[in-house]
Amino acid sequence: MSDFENNGHLLQVTIAQNSTDQRHQYQLDLAGHYQTKNLLTVLSAVAVLQELGWKIDYPIVQKALADSKKINGLHGRWEIVQEHPLLVLDVGHNEDGIKEIVEQLALIAKAQVHIIIGMVKDKEIDKVLNLLPKNARYYFTKAQIPRALDQNILLEKAAGFNLHGTSYEDVNLAIQSAKDHAKKDDLILVCGSVFVIGEVQL
Secondary structure, three states, X not given: OEEEEEEOOXXXXXXXXXXXXXXXXXXXXXXXXXXXXXXXXXXHHHHHHHHOOOOOOHHHHHHHHHOHHHHHOOOOOOEEEEOOOEXXXXXXXXXXXXXXXXXXXXXXXXXXXXXXXXXXXXXXXXXXXXXXXXXXXXXXXXXXXXXXXXXXXXXXXXXXXXXXXXXXXXXXXXXXXXXXXXXXXXXXXEEOOHHHHHOOOO
16 A cells, blocks of 8 residues: 655655555655556565565665666656746656656646647557647647657647647747746646657756
8 A cells, every 4th residue: 555745856655565554655756646656566576576585675775766866867757847837847658658647737736737748650649639638738849850740730630639739849949938928836747758858958
């Protein structure tokens, strides 16, 4: 059993073992609530390794989880890069990833959500667009790679799902526009492609 609390850039998680009701606290530097699922997988793997004779103590696991980004170089997993307005980068780009993002958005009370999205041509674009919130303001863009879907085509496809906004040739132009339109209590999310996130300049 798990319980979590999002504290800005960190995720606080309490895990209770059903057999003993023993509780352990973990602090993750990956702040997305979906990391609770990944945490359970990590802890199951640690338990198996311990059974095989590996000495992996609780403090070691705690430290590794608290410093995941530093140790592994992971970025773009509900990564908060600015406050007021809240600016978040997330590499979610397929149906499962976007489902997790939408669940995360539902947990955060913000006046207006601005979504900057770019996708590649070979993803299930319609399935992704169908999941996105209708009440967000959209900024359609593309990565500077041959696989990228043209931002104007993405805009047209999105209109069929009642998602409306403007198109931009570059993600950084889209971010600047979103910042110009956003109020301090709004949220700006950049998602849809690993390549788009990789081109963000802050």
